[in-house]
Amino acid sequence: MTAETVDGVGGGRPAGAASRPPRPDVEVVVIGAGAAGIAAARRLLALGRSVRVLEAGARLGGRAWTESEVLGAPFDHGASWIHVAERNPLTPLARSLGVTLRDERRRVRDILLAGDRPATPAERAAHDAACEAWEAAAETRDASGGPDIPLAEAVPRGGPWDATVSHWYSAIISGVEAERFSLHDYVRTGLDGENLQVAEGFGTLVARLGEGLPVTPGAPVARLRWDGAGMAAEGEWGALRAGAAIVTVSTGVLATGGLRFLPELPDAVQAAIAGLPQGLLSKIALRASGAGRLGLGPFARLGRQVAGPGDHPISWMLWPWDRDHAVGFIGGEAAWTLAREGPAAAEAFARAELARYVGPVEVARSFAPGAVVTRWAEDPLFLGAYSHARVGCHGARAALRDAALAGGRLRFAGEACHTRYAGTVGGAWSSGERAAEAVHAALG
Ligand SMILES: Cc1cc2nc3c(=O)[nH]c(=O)nc-3n(C[C@H](O)[C@H](O)[C@H](O)COP(=O)(O)OP(=O)(O)OC[C@H]3O[C@@H](n4cnc5c(N)ncnc54)[C@H](O)[C@@H]3O)c2cc1C
Structure with missing residues (x-):
């Protein structure tokens, strides 16, 4: 760290001691x-x-932390997107520091699994429609002016993609299940617009500031x-x-x-x-063992349909900035459970999830042993990823x-x-x- 440190802090006496300085430091x-x-x-x-x-x-x-040793490339353990970049105070600061930015507004999945096979074009269209209907339902209910309710009660349920959309918008993006999340808070803090990624790492940018x-x-x-x-x-x-x-x-x-x-x-x-x-979003990063890239390009997105209650898919981003690692995102209750079970359990879960897309043999062949698992839940200086409002x-x-x-x-x-x-x-x-x-x- 390059912050200035100062003599005198660290040697003071607790306030109330007889020699307490009369003036503030x-x-x-x-x-x-x-x-x-x-x-x-x-x-x-x-x-x-x-x-x-x-x-x-x-x-x-703090929760913006880039670390470059473990994966041999900048890896954001915490924040990685400059959300709503058009109105984000970090955007002009990032530009003034000359960091490399990439617009990620479009988050279409390169692979979307329906069951154990890629979704058909019709299923993808149904998925996209379900996303829009989910958001519209939450906004309409919020605007109706009634009392606050759990987000889950305001959104569509029972459709083939509803649980998947709910998992994505609440457990993964918001770090909490829709059942425990205030509808009003969800709608009023929703993010839209441009998302920028920082090649040097968002944490690097914040630390430089x-x-x-x-x-x-x-x-x-x-x-x-x-x-x-x-x-x-x-x-x-x-x-x-x-x-x-x-x-x-x-x-x-x-x-x-x-x-x-x-x-x-x-x-x-x-x-x-x-x-x-605090809700929880955890990242699990695996490093490629060779030059193979599973036939997928930089920033490839992988996601899958929620199979039913108790199914908590990881969402994936592969080869960011053409680097040789894949980053899995898991949020909400499943993330808290993995935090309790430890990094080995998280790695095993991540490998099993990736195997749904390419099979276990390909996972074993393409990824080196070991994983980087973020520890925001366990770290007493944070105890979670970011806040949500209770109902x-x-x-x-x-x-x-x-x-x-x-x-x-x-x-x-x-x-x-x-x-x-x-x-x-x-x-x-x-x-x-x-x-x-x-x-x-x-x-x-
Ligand atoms: C996995 C993950 C992904 C995320 N993704 C994004 C993203 O893509 N985009 C985005 O904008 N945001 C994202 N966020 C959220 C973002 O990182 C946080 O909202 C933001 O960094 C919080 O900043 P803060 O200053 O409020 O708190 P913090 O960053 O938590 O800062 C508080 C500081 O207080 C220190 N501290 C704690 N206790 C004490 C104490 N007793 N005495 C002195 N110091 C103490 C901590 O060490 C910490 O440095 C993500 C977070 C996580 C964990």
């Missing part, structure tokens, strides 16, 4: 150096505020005191006093006490956090975004706080900027 402490934290720090510095970002982990970027910021890595904040004139962030590394704080850790971390507040957060804020649990909790994002504690000097930011682009890097980024401006105003 910085004007604003930002907790977490993911997209929201980086954006908040950049904006605060531009506004002339002194800032310190405390990051528990060893790197910048954090270069040179005053970040202290390896500084997990165990407690945030907000009872006095200012804030005190404390951990085993010491303490840092600030006039204001922006908290950007995931709702999974907040809900499980990975960061404690003294005094405790008001009930309404705790309710908002509880209403926005009836569609107002929780605005509630968390607008919570202005300690006279507006304690604010929350991050993907869960964005009412339109929740669950995305762009949403986290905008949320961080917004919190920075609010805190700046509160400090006077």
Whole structure:
């Protein structure tokens, strides 16, 4: 990591000790150096505020993380698409840094299996129609103005492709089954428009945007005191006093006490956090063992029809940027189960899934042993992939975004706080900027 580190953070005494410094160490402490934290720090510095970002982990970027060692090429463990690129604040930043971008708006599957054979043109047309009908039904029901209901109750069921569409839009894209997902939240945070992929990795881009910021890595904040004139962030590394704080850790971390507040957060804020649990999307990457590419070109997409209850297909993208690996995506309950069972189970599941397309012999021949399995569920710094609203909790994002504690000097930011682009890097980024401006105003 190339972030600046500073002497003095790590040696402080907990707030309340006799030698507590009378003045804050910085004007604003930002907790977490993911997209929201980086954006908040950049904006605060531009506004002339002194800032310190405390990051528990060893790197910048949080859930935007590119790692290039294991597969011998950039691999995004977390975010990889700049969604709604036309309106995403990361798009102009990416262009200004000169990274290589690819428009992926069109996500037609190169292979779509119906049962154990490729879908016929008529079946593909029925699949596409089912996708449109599913989205239209959710939007119509949402617009009808009734009370919030589970997404599953608003969409078509029983058609040959309905369970497949539901699996794709809810479990995989949203990380949660439609039965447990707020209809209103689903519709209001739906993503459309252009999707850009970054050759160097989306995580690389976000980390580059954090270069040179005053970040202290390896500084997990165990407690945030907000009872006095200012804030005190404390951990085993010491303490840092600030006039204001922006908290950007995931709702999974907040809900499980990975960061404690003294005094405790008001009930309404705790309710908002509880209403926005983390869903899960996991990736399982396999590396080709030779030059063979299964007859498929770069970015090939593979998907299959859901056979019935309990069937959780992996969606595949093969050979991104003409690289020699395949990436499988599995979300929702099946992903949580695989996270509990461990990487070996995930690899076996992925190989069995790929075998449905090309047979087990071809899988064994084409892919080297081993897999890269993402670990967002297990990592205590994240505890999931991105948030969704529980049924009836569609107002929780605005509630968390607008919570202005300690006279507006304690604010929350991050993907869960964005009412339109929740669950995305762009949403986290905008949320961080917004919190920075609010805190700046509160400090006077
Ligand atoms: C598999 C996967 C695929 C995804 N795909 C996409 C995609 O294609 N496009 C897209 O836009 N988004 C995608 N996302 C979502 C996107 O990555 C997130 O919405 C976004 O990165 C969240 O940023 P954030 O700043 O809100 O939170 P985070 O990135 O979680 O940042 C919070 C930071 O706080 C740190 N932290 C935690 N606890 C503490 C503590 N106690 N003290 C100090 N620091 C702490 C964490 O280490 C972390 O760095 C994906 C996510 C996953 C997991």
